[in-house]
Amino acid sequence: xxxxxxxxxxxxxxxxxxxxxxxxxxxxxxxxxxxxxxxxxxxxxxxxxxxxxxxxxxxxxxxxxxxxxxxxxxxxxxxxxxxxxxxxxxxxxxxxxxxxxxxxxxxxxxxxxxxxxxxxxxxxxxxxxxxxxxxxxxxxxxxxxxxxxxxxxxxxxxxxxxxxxxxxxxxxxxxxxxxxxxxxxxxxxxxxxxxxxxxxxxxxxxxxxxxxxxxxxxxxxxxxxxxxxxxxxxxxxxxxxxxxxxxxxxxxxxxxxxxxxxxxxxxxxxxxxxxxxxxxxxxxxxxxxxxxxxxxxxxxxxxxxxxxxxxxxxxxxxxxxxxxxxxxxxxxxxxxxxxxxxxxxxxxxxxxxxxxxxxxxxxxxxxxxxxxxxxxxxxxxxxxxxxxxxxxxxxxxxxxxxxxxxxxxxxxxxxxxxxxxxxxxxxxxxxxxxxxxxxxxxxxxxxxxxxxxxxxxxxxxxxxxxxxxxxxxxxxxxxxxxxxxxxxxxxxxxxxxxxxxxxxxxxxxxxxxxxxxxxxxxxxxxxxxxxxxxxxxxxxxxxxxx
Numbered sequence: 001x002x003x004x005x006x007x008x009x010x011x012x013x014x015x016x017x018x019x020x021x022x023x024x025x026x027x028x029x030x031x032x033x034x035x036x037x038x039x040x041x042x043x044x045x046x047x048x049x050x051x052x053x054x055x056x057x058x059x060x061x062x063x064x065x066x067x068x069x070x071x072x073x074x075x076x077x078x079x080x081x082x083x084x085x086x087x088x089x090x091x092x093x094x095x096x097x098x099x100x101x102x103x104x105x106x107x108x109x110x111x112x113x114x115x116x117x118x119x120x121x122x123x124x125x126x127x128x129x130x131x132x133x134x135x136x137x138x139x140x141x142x143x144x145x146x147x148x149x150x151x152x153x154x155x156x157x158x159x160x161x162x163x164x165x166x167x168x169x170x171x172x173x174x175x176x177x178x179x180x181x182x183x184x185x186x187x188x189x190x191x192x193x194x195x196x197x198x199x200x201x202x203x204x205x206x207x208x209x210x211x212x213x214x215x216x217x218x219x220x221x222x223x224x225x226x227x228x229x230x231x232x233x234x235x236x237x238x239x240x241x242x243x244x245x246x247x248x249x250x251x252x253x254x255x256x257x258x259x260x261x262x263x264x265x266x267x268x269x270x271x272x273x274x275x276x277x278x279x280x281x282x283x284x285x286x287x288x289x290x291x292x293x294x295x296x297x298x299x300x301x302x303x304x305x306x307x308x309x310x311x312x313x314x315x316x317x318x319x320x321x322x323x324x325x326x327x328x329x330x331x332x333x334x335x336x337x338x339x340x341x342x343x344x345x346x347x348x349x350x351x352x353x354x355x356x357x358x359x360x361x362x363x364x365x366x367x368x369x370x371x372x373x374x375x376x377x378x379x380x381x382x383x384x385x386x387x388x389x390x391x392x393x394x395x396x397x398x399x400x401x402x403x404x405x406x407x408x409x410x411x412x413x414x415x416x417x418x419x420x421x422x423x424x425x426x427x428x429x430x431x432x433x434x435x436x437x438x439x440x441x442x443x444x445x446x447x448x449x450x451x452x453x454x455x456x457x458x459x460x461x462x463x464x465x466x467x468x469x470x471x472x473x474x475x476x477x478x479x480x481x482x483x484x485x486x487x488x489x490x491x492x493x494x495x496x497x498x499x500x501x502x503x504x505x506x507x508x509x510x511x512x513x514x515x516x517x518x519x520x521x522x523x524x525x526x527x528x529x530x531x532x533x534x535x536x537x538x539x540x541x542x543x544x545x546x
Contacts, residue, residue, distance in 0.1 A: 042060075
């Protein structure tokens with residue numbers, strides 16, 4: 001039962017009905033902020049570690065448990081609920097607002113990221129859990145009412161606030177502010193909401209000597225968040241330098257992934273601003289490719305492209321990688337080709353080296369990556385400006401969704417190349433399933449081939465993808481090419497060549513720049529066969545991803 005103490009009711013400046021609605025508004029705002037903190041932790045863990053299912057499970061379970069603990073602890077402070085609420089919101093604003101920067105710093109400099117994630121999620125959960133009992137007490141202080149009605153009103157405001165916070169995070173905060181600034185802005189809103197309830201609506205509750213301290217605390221919280229926002233750029237540059245070990249020329253958080261480009265190049269962006277460099281033309285002082293290479297000292301071998309914190313392109317290794325992926329699939333008809341993924345344009349370049357490729361379609365989900373591949377001088381030199389080739393049509397879409405629509409159209413392809421993220425990433429697993437390959441197989445022209453990079457042959461995802469290809473009626477040839485290792489990563493690159501008839505693992509005649517030879521391909525097939533599991537592998541499906 002809620003005890004009635006000598007603490008006064010809300011200020012007489014507003015009526016009890018208005019005061020009650022204002023407390024419910026505060027509950028609404030706090031719930032929205034709380035869910036944003038939760039989603040920030042989930043998203044950051046997914047970006048840094050790649051296993052979104054694990055991150056969601058850890059964050060949700062830890063925070064729900066901690067919220068229960070916070071609710072129990074809050075019972076001790078309901079005699080002065082407004083003052084306690086102010087302290088809770090100040091602590092929550094600082095903890096939640098700084099959580100992204102703190103966890104990113106742990107990931108880069110300290111390690112033990114999962115331990116830090118559990119600690120931060122626990123603290124945020126305890127503070128969020130303390131809100132409801134305190135807000136319930138405040139509502140009852142305004143006007144006593146039936147407990148069931150009070151709970152219904154408060155939880156309605158809480159759930160609607162959670163809805164707004166859940167929608168605001170992916171559609172507003174993340175694209176407009178990014179993870180770090182979005183968390184800091186949320187913390188500031190949280191602090192203001194707490195101060196509003198205490199310092200205005202219930203300003204008569206705290207003793208006179210305490211009120212200046214509460215005002216000072218609120219101001220200090222906002223000051224800390226403002227200083228952190230001002231230093232976020234410098235913090236991120238230092239962290240990226242420590243993480244990537246090379247000058248960062250471009251960095252941005254798209255809707256789908258963090259994109260970081262490192263290495264020497266023209267006009268390094270010393271401020272680390274997240275923008276796609278503008279395309280420069282002869283009118284800007286670039287009379288041609290030879291002059292461009294000479295004047296700008298482009299060094300493609302030192303280029304590194306990271307997607308979601310993982311190396312996606314290593315300039316010194318990429319030629320061999322993409323030759324191994326694409327060239328065996330070119331041994332046969334190749335007039336029409338399709339690239340799924342490959343927004344960097346490198347697999348497309350390998351295909352377009354063949355003069356008898358007359359039509360090429362590239363399907364990439366991330367428009368920011370496509371823009372970077374077109375406009376960055378080093379990356380565009382590396383991909384031969386393949387995205388601007390007149391034979392190419394670029395489609396910005398999810399590969400799975402695009403295939404579902406494409407099978408209804410008459411176009412078929414002699415070569416399909418799946419240059420997609422590794423299958424061990426949760427967001428990519430649907431692209432290595434029986435359903436996905438079934439759609440791709442329907443787009444193969446007679447005699448067509450499907451080339452897939454499916455991670456290392458020592459990983460379970462590779463053989464689950466191979467089983468999925470066989471499950472849709474395709475026959476496969478497995479091969480593993482030893483990785484050069486200049487940028488780290490796995491010891492080998494695992495590829496699968498699939499077709500309706502048993503594919504011949506060979507190379508077409510007349511390749512202008514063969515990255516492999518027939519002997520190397522035979523060795524690659526033997527290497528893959530040595531890693532074949534002794535027991536049959538279950539095909540990956542949407543309901544049973546590998």
